Amino acid sequence: MSILVIAxxxxxxxxxxxxxxVAAALQIGSDLDLLVAGHDCSSVAxxxxxxxxxxxxxxxxxxxxxxxxxxxxxxxxxSMATEYNHILVSATTFGKNLLPRVSAMLDVSQISDISxxxxxxxxxxxxxxxxxxxxxxxxxxxxxxxxxxxxFDAASASGGNATxxxxxxxxxxxxxxxxxxxxxxxxxxxxxxADIVVSGGRGMQNGDNFAMLEAVADKLGAAVGAxxxxxxxxxxxxxxxxxxxxxVIAPDLYIAVGISGAIQHLAGMxxxxxxxxxxxDTEAPIFQVADYGLxxxxxxxxxxxxxxx
Amino acid sequence: xxxxxxxxxxxxxxxxxxxxxxxxxxxVGIKRVLDPQVKARVKADQSGIELTHAKMTMNPxxxxxxxxxxxxxxxxxxxxxxxxxxxxxxxxxxLRNALxxxxxxxxxxxxxxxxxxxxxxxxxxxxxxxxxxxxVLVGKQAIDDDCNQTGQMLAALLGWPQxxxxxxxxxxxxxxxxxxxxxGGLETINVNLPAVISADLRxxxxxYASLPNVMKAKRKPLDKITLDTLGLNTANRLTTLAVNExxxxxxxxxxxTVEELVDKLKNEAKVI
Numbered sequence: 001m002s003i004l005v006i007a008x009x010x011x012x013x014x015x016x017x018x019x020x021x022v023a024a025a026l027q028i029g030s031d032l033d034l035l036v037a038g039h040d041c042s043s044v045a046x047x048x049x050x051x052x053x054x055x056x057x058x059x060x061x062x063x064x065x066x067x068x069x070x071x072x073x074x075x076x077x078x079s080m081a082t083e084y085n086h087i088l089v090s091a092t093t094f095g096k097n098l099l100p101r102v103s104a105m106l107d108v109s110q111i112s113d114i115s116x117x118x119x120x121x122x123x124x125x126x127x128x129x130x131x132x133x134x135x136x137x138x139x140x141x142x143x144x145x146x147x148x149x150x151x152f153d154a155a156s157a158s159g160g161n162a163t164x165x166x167x168x169x170x171x172x173x174x175x176x177x178x179x180x181x182x183x184x185x186x187x188x189x190x191x192x193x194a195d196i197v198v199s200g201g202r203g204m205q206n207g208d209n210f211a212m213l214e215a216v217a218d219k220l221g222a223a224v225g226a227x228x229x230x231x232x233x234x235x236x237x238x239x240x241x242x243x244x245x246x247x248v249i250a251p252d253l254y255i256a257v258g259i260s261g262a263i264q265h266l267a268g269m270x271x272x273x274x275x276x277x278x279x280x281d282t283e284a285p286i287f288q289v290a291d292y293g294l295x296x297x298x299x300x301x302x303x304x305x306x307x308x309x
Numbered sequence: 310x311x312x313x314x315x316x317x318x319x320x321x322x323x324x325x326x327x328x329x330x331x332x333x334x335x336x337v338g339i340k341r342v343l344d345p346q347v348k349a350r351v352k353a354d355q356s357g358i359e360l361t362h363a364k365m366t367m368n369p370x371x372x373x374x375x376x377x378x379x380x381x382x383x384x385x386x387x388x389x390x391x392x393x394x395x396x397x398x399x400x401x402x403x404l405r406n407a408l409x410x411x412x413x414x415x416x417x418x419x420x421x422x423x424x425x426x427x428x429x430x431x432x433x434x435x436x437x438x439x440x441x442x443x444x445v446l447v448g449k450q451a452i453d454d455d456c457n458q459t460g461q462m463l464a465a466l467l468g469w470p471q472x473x474x475x476x477x478x479x480x481x482x483x484x485x486x487x488x489x490x491x492x493g494g495l496e497t498i499n500v501n502l503p504a505v506i507s508a509d510l511r512x513x514x515x516x517y518a519s520l521p522n523v524m525k526a527k528r529k530p531l532d533k534i535t536l537d538t539l540g541l542n543t544a545n546r547l548t549t550l551a552v553n554e555x556x557x558x559x560x561x562x563x564x565x566t567v568e569e570l571v572d573k574l575k576n577e578a579k580v581i
Contacts, residue, residue, distance in 0.1 A: 010493070069498065070461065070471055093491040097473045100426070100461035109427045109546035112456045122550065127454055128349035132358060135550040175470035179486065179497035192492050196580070220581060238511045239476075239490070244345050244452055245369040246510060253580040263348045270558065274578045276570065291561040291578065294570050304567040309581070 001029040001120065004080065005054075006089040006098070007036045009044040011066075017090035019051060019154035021147045025088050026053045026155065027117045033058055033084075034162065037076060037169075039066035045164050052156040055163070062169040067178025068094070074101040075170045081106055081142065086120070091146035103144045110144045111136060115151040129244035129267035150250040150271060188214075191242070194223035196253045199242055199269070200235070201227040203258020203279065203298055207235040212302045213257060219309040225249070227256075227265045243268035258298045261286030278302070331482060332388040335378045336442035337412065338433055338463075339371040339394050341403040342453045349453075355551040358453070367403050370448025372515040373508035377478065378446055379411035380513060386480055389413050391440055395432050397421060401531065409518035409526035420536035420543075426454075428543035430462035435539055437467060442503065444485070449474050449507040460507035470500035476511040 089095035254272035277290035450457035464471035
């Protein structure tokens with residue numbers, strides 16, 4: 001029962017999501033290889049070899065893998081797939097982009113975004129943005145799986161001693177070209193990867209008032225989010241939106257300010273470890289999912305919170 | 310290459326440039342799903358989600374894909390928009406909605422079976438081979454099964470490049486430059502055409518259909534094909550053993566003051 005995990009990285013550092021995915025893979029079996037595919041990525045291979053539980057690091061290092069374009073990456077993975085029963089990758093934008101292409105080329109029905117492993121062929125995954133959990137069994141001979149990393153504790157990043165093995169790389173597909181990555185314009189951390197998120201809703205009344213949330217976020221090293229109501233009202237851009245149709249996130253701390261708690265918003269944040277709700281409406285549904293609720297006028301409470309931090 | 314900016318008046322700073330005199334055909338795949346404003350209720354027998362009598366709508370990310378096709382047509386880059394859906398007879402409503410928004414023609418592939426993304430991709434590949442579009446637009450994921458697979462799978466089966474999670478698209482005559490929303494920021498790639506592009510929320514702001522256009526849409530062409538007649542193997546590979554409610558969160562507490570809140574977060578929850 002051989003397992004391949006695809007490492008996520010930027011050619012310099014191993015992305016920590018890979019550690020969670022390795023941990024998920026180790027629940028399936030112990031014969032585990034880790035693919036590091038990229039360009040000038042030897043530092044990633046070295047770091048990966050320290051991850052506990054991995055047998056071999058397979059290093060595909062080529063300029064055709066710069067930017068890890070799905071077309072070239074998928075061709076590489078298809079060429080390696082015969083050896084493996086399971087192929088796993090994090091359900092990040094990297095994994096979500098890549099694995100379905102590989103799955104279709106192998107004629108496999110992918111299992112997306114698993115949150116638990118029942119057996120080698122049976123998995124639990126959220127559907128309807130986490131409003132329901134489906135237990136699914138795969139009849140394909142290979143299982144191609146993306147892993148919801150917030151649901152698995154990370155494997156240890158040090159203490160392992162995997163061997164490092166270079167592998168050959170197929171030629172460029174010629175279909176696509178990597179141009180570049182511009183990190184977020186905001187100085188603040190990304191919503192999807194932030195440990196703490198401060199979100200505002202319709203109760204913020206206008207976009208300017210979001211400066212109050214930004215001040216709190218700056219003190220906490222947090223990202224700023226918003227409900228769909230706030231986005232639809234034009235307070236903040238689309239990419240702030242947390243919810244079923246926006247970003248689905250699970251930070252350690254989620255502070256919902258002036259958000260009533262519509263179903264579609266709750267779907268995007270209710271896996272957060274600790275939820276705080278600040279709202280002047282005692283009846284707001286957000287209080288039903290909050291660990292700590294404060295009934296207060298946000299225009300009093302938020303400046304006070306900023307001072308207290 | 311002569312370029313002009315066509316969307317600054319429409320979309321503020323989100324300008325796209327294209328070569329002149331493109332007359333592309335775009336195919337848009339759309340899915341009918343439970344309205345995102347409606348709470349998904351698990352059936353008592355754990356077989357799935359209760360959809361009988363539920364309010365259904367076009368998948369939100371598919372709305373972005375349709376809107377983008379319409380914007381491209383309004384800019385003179387696209388000549389024809391064909392929308393495709395696979396599902397039950399009522400999916401015609403969703404296709405009529407797309408026609409009311411601005412699509413030219415619709416194809417409904419009729420089936421009672423709930424297809425997995427791989428099977429959907431196989432059906433769309435069949436349609437693409439008949440229609441020969443320059444571009445396929447889809448939503449990045451459906452908000453029911455949350456799979457996020459179909460666009461990538463279709464690209465793979467066609468041997469086309471893919472550009473997922475698009476927040477900006479610039480079309481040239483033989484290629485496209487796409488800005489992608491990735492976890493680390495905004496990634497830019499360039500792909501040959503034809504290609505499959507999947508829409509993210511920030512790509513555009515979908516319009517609403519006007520009443521006159523809703524009436525006009527009733528007369529636009531809509532072809533119905535039965536899935537069985539296509540001769541494709543669309544058998545499911547995954548068996549859903551159970552669908553359950555997610556574990557409920559433990560009840561929280563109310564705090565009286567900001568000071569108490571900060572104290573709890575520091576000393577009880579230990580998250581700040």
